[in-house]
Amino acid sequence: MMKKNYYQKLAFLGLLLLSLFGFKKYSDHKEDAFPEVTFISESLPKEILSEFDPNELDQNQWQKLGFSEKQVATILNYKKVVGGKFLSKEQFKKCYAVSPEKFMQLQQFILLPETNKEAKSGNFNSKNFEKKTVHVSNKFNPDLLSQNDWQQMGFSEKQAAAILKYKSFLGGTFVSKEKFKECFIINDENYQKLEPYLQLPSKTPADFNSYTAKYSKKKTQISPFDPNTLDLEGWKALGFSEKQASVIINYRDRNLKGSFKTLEDVKNCFVISAEKFEELKPYIRLTAATMTKSSDDKKPEMKQEKTDFSKTDLNSITFKQLLEFGLDEKSAGSMIGFRKKLGGFMTKNQILDTYNIDKELMQKLLDIAPLDNSKVQKYTLVDAPEEWLKNHPYFKYSADKIIFYRLSNPDDKKIWKLLKTKPEYEARMRLYLK
Template sequence: MKKSYYTKIAGLGIFLLVLLVFQNYSKAGNENFPEVTFISENTATLKLTDFDPNDLNEKQWQHLGFSEKQTATILKYKNIVGGRFISKEQFKKCFAVSAEKFTELDSFILLPDNNTEAKSDNFKKFEKRVITVTKKFNPDHYSVDDWIKMGFSQRQAEAILKYKTYLGGSFISKEKFRECFIISEENFQKISPYLTLPEKTPPNFNQNTQGFKSEKIKIQYHAFDPNTLDLEGWKSFGFSDKQAQTIINYRDRNLRGSFKSLEEIQKCFVISAEKFEEMKPFIKLSPASNTNENQKSKIIQQEKTDFSKVDLNSITFKQLIEFGFDEKAAGSMIGFRKKLGGFVNKEQILTTYNIDVELMQKLLAVAQLNTSNVPKYTLTDAPEEWLKNHPYFKYSADRIIFYRITNPDDRKIWKYLKLKPEYETRMRLYVK
């Protein structure tokens, strides 16, 4: 009896304990837990200003709220589309830029809304920065503000000064100035005539020598006639090869063979006001009659050109005119040759626009063609700018650049391009 009694008591106790636990659990289920709020790291609102996405570096993209991976993706995408975003529409397509993020940045982006506006001649707001130079100057003396006034951005101006410091505090020469990665070839050609620097770097230059200063070259002037002065004569007065050729072209083409007055000499844009004042006492203009005689003698001399010794990759505009081509045809051939980087075979020349085919065939029959200096590359090594500007490659440039990122093999790239045979044949003329 006692054992049965205690067994029942124990069972009842266990039942009551289970019942109590169940009731407490039910009550807990009905309680309202406090709402959980996640705090993001970047709670502060970004202070945005107008910006061009083409000018931003990695840190600047991250400052806008993008992660390192997103930044790397954006920069890679920019390279794939040609190295430059041309519109908001194009930028928005980058999958690293969410719709929400784009909406946040939209009103600050200094780009046209779509590709159609970007290609419109009437859309002037977002044109490429224009570099303007109006006088001779020593770049060693220029500050950040001076470079910005010339047309460079703040970041570019600071990089130029940093490069000068790297050289030891002076640009030394035009040759060294040209090596600054911020200065494009196009901008260097604009700036070069105005630089008061030597053309070449002194042989004793030591990059680590601080305080190296460029000195102005002293010119030994003498009496001269600007209407008879040749290339070497202008160079002896301190002008570079290109400056001297520009002066001669200005005289022979724009002024039809002669300077008629001192004012016409002064108007030549490569002759600064300072340089003109230096030369002015020594200028002796010849009478018009003498000038005409000089021009006639030049024409007679030109007519004696032996075209069997002329290279078609270096033939000049004047020589083409002398052979019988009109100015339009001569200009077309020179322009086409420049875009190609040189002709590889004579058949190419016959495809030039505006050319007199019959006359050109006569020239091809007698003239030489030297192809040793024509630049050639592999598809994996070809510079992007060269691909995008070369008449034979520019329509496939973006695809070549895209494919070679993951497949740096020429054979695979040719296979992926799937070109028409005639297109591939002419492209291979410029491939190693």
């Protein structure tokens, strides 16, 4: 019994000494300096930055600003800690994932008041930075859009300018959907809306280098040229896409009957922007030898006047006028044919739904020309002629049902209930109903 008590006391004493030693070791380590945490802060070129509200950025956009995945997680957690919203630049700066250098780079672009006091005073006007809804309904080549085009799509003026600067940073083209998505201004939500309509390759070429593209473009030498002798490759060498080059040649050969006669003729081509024209103007050489001598030169009385498209009704525009504008025969024929089947267009968007149409060039025409739908024939479901119902593109698939239902239900409201058509189909049909 005494031996047992002896061992118990010995064990207790050992535990006591071990505890004291551990405490001493812990105390000694308390004085060690905490290792300094260094965050990677990639420097993003200022030319592709734009004003932004840090409360609206998603994870992907923060990474586009040069933050690592872990830094982004820290920033988003910090935002939750401060109440789910940054109130000021002062508050954002306190996030330890944002280095002083990084904050200095971003400070001028942050759409927040300088201090919490200013934010709470209500003096900061945020109306200019309200989030806009981006909308698009037709396929487009983003390389061809102007700042005004981006603004009409739903981006703010400064965002639109930043998108164009980003394109310039890449060398004057977005290159691919991948590169387009990397634009800081394009968040994931907007990219998902735009992606199905982008006329760009999905993948970036393996040998693409934005800096090479950017600076090689600046060094490109433009030699004097005669626009009347350039072929497709010649126009492409000047920086135009294959599609743009085709439009220029079509405009020259068909609309101008074979040749540009003046600098104004070149400037008036729709795919040559004002900026591009000024770049090319010093090098354009028009010579009498390459100008096509047409009957216009010999018989002034036969000269055809140019169409004023701002006064040309889209429901009466002719095939020849569409060719004059720059559309090819296939597009012009499709537009005229679809209009005839409909009995006339009720909205401009219907024109863009035409099969085999050059939508980019047609959109330019829609921006200029008016649409008068006052003469388009309309009916009710009850009195619409059977032949009209069966031949109209919007009604022909429901024609038999309409004809059957109205025998016993001569009331448009009841017929609509019985038809049970999809909302988008019904909306199209109602365009042609009284």
